[in-house]
Amino acid sequence: MMNCQKIKEFLYLFTDGELDNQTSLLVKEHLAICPLCSLELEQEKNWSSLIKRSIPEEKAPYELKEAILSRMEKLQENRINQFVSPILRRPALIGIATTVLMFILFSLLNRPFPVFNETVKEHIQFLQGNLSMDIVSNKPLEVSRWLQAKLDFKVMAPDLSSSQGINLSGARICSLKDKRTAYLMYGENGHCLSVFMFDAKGLKFPKAKKVSINNKIFYLSKEKGYNSALWIDEGIACVFVSDLGEAELLHLASL
Numbered sequence: 001m002m003n004c005q006k007i008k009e010f011l012y013l014f015t016d017g018e019l020d021n022q023t024s025l026l027v028k029e030h031l032a033i034c035p036l037c038s039l040e041l042e043q044e045k046n047w048s049s050l051i052k053r054s055i056p057e058e059k060a061p062y063e064l065k066e067a068i069l070s071r072m073e074k075l076q077e078n079r080i081n082q083f084v085s086p087i088l089r090r091p092a093l094i095g096i097a098t099t100v101l102m103f104i105l106f107s108l109l110n111r112p113f114p115v116f117n118e119t120v121k122e123h124i125q126f127l128q129g130n131l132s133m134d135i136v137s138n139k140p141l142e143v144s145r146w147l148q149a150k151l152d153f154k155v156m157a158p159d160l161s162s163s164q165g166i167n168l169s170g171a172r173i174c175s176l177k178d179k180r181t182a183y184l185m186y187g188e189n190g191h192c193l194s195v196f197m198f199d200a201k202g203l204k205f206p207k208a209k210k211v212s213i214n215n216k217i218f219y220l221s222k223e224k225g226y227n228s229a230l231w232i233d234e235g236i237a238c239v240f241v242s243d244l245g246e247a248e249l250l251h252l253a254s255l
Contacts, residue, residue, distance in 0.1 A: 002030045007037045011044055017125045021225025021243070024124070112206040115239060116221040116228050118176040122183060123194040123226060123241040133170035133185060143171045147182045153199045153236055155182045160252060166193060179203075193242040193252070200237035205230065213254045220246060229253040 002010075007030050013019050014027050031038045125131050135146045140157035147155040150173055160166035166188040174183045179198045186193040208219040208230070219230040227249045229240045240253045 002026050004030075004034060004037055007031070007034070008040065011037075011041055014128065015041070015044055015130075017121065017128055017130060021124075024128070113177070113179075113203040115176070115203075115205055115230060115237065116208070116223055119194065119196050119228060119239045119241050120223045120226050122174055122176070122196070123192075124224065126183075126185065126194065127192060131172065131174075134172040136170040138168045140168055143168060143184065147171055147173070147184075151180060151182060153197075154234070155197055155236075157184055158195060158255070160186060160193075160255065165189075166252070191242060191244055193240060193244070193249075196237075196239040196241070198237055199235065200232050201235045203237070205237075211250065213250070216254065218250060218253060220250065222246070 007027060010019060010023065010027050014024060019027065031041060122131070135143060137143050137146075138161075140159040144155055144157045147157070157168060157171070159168075161168070166186050169185045169187055171182060171184045174181050174196075176196065176198060181196050181198040184195040184197075186195065205219065206221075208221045211218045211220060216231055216233075221228045221230070226241055226243055227246050229249050229252075231238055231253065238253075240249055242249055244252070
């Protein structure tokens with residue numbers, strides 16, 4: 001059990017969702033029994049919110065933008081010339097430089113989409129109360145229609161209530177990197193289940209444990225104490241994230 005002094009050291013990281021699962025749980029346990037630390041946490045959240053609201057969102061004048069962009073272009077041109085000029089003076093280096101540039105470009109284009117890291121991060125943010133639901137409903141069809149009206153890909157909220165007693169709570173629209181994503185929240189006996197759906201066309205995913213069930217391929221991962229199950233259906237990626245065991249989570253995902 002942590003004391004108040006130790007908790008204060010972790011409050012900032014806890015608020016930002018940067019703690020690992022075990023440390024976050026210890027902080028939660030202390031906050032549940034310590035009104036002073038709970039009050040300090042609320043004050044920290046209010047202070048952060050106040051700072052964000054107080055920062056004015058002012059657009060830079062057009063002339064300033066043009067001047068900055070022009071300066072950046074000149075700096076970039078100078079850097080390119082500094083790199084290219086010596087190579088052009090030595091033809092033997094041109095082939096090497098071309099190979100290096102192609103390797104860098106290939107690496108950037110083939111970088112895996114950090115699906116497990118991003119979904120676990122969102123799941124932790126929701127557990128810590130930093131994310132709100134855009135629609136509150138336990139009706140999969142109603143939630144599916146709401147999401148479908150806001151996204152340009154097929155979304156069907158899984159109905160897990162009849163066989164597993166897992167109830168839908170609601171949903172929100174979020175972004176995983178630059179991918180607009182449907183985020184659905186479920187609850188079961190003290191466990192939270194996050195379900196993410198997004199267009200996976202053209203994406204490359206990280207290496208993960210592969211399991212085949214009923215002719216469907218699942219990719220399993222575990223980060224920060226949370227299990228994830230990913231599969232692709234007609235170009236749409238679906239990810240289940242929870243603290244449930246791997247076998248139980250896989251069973252839910254395969255329904």
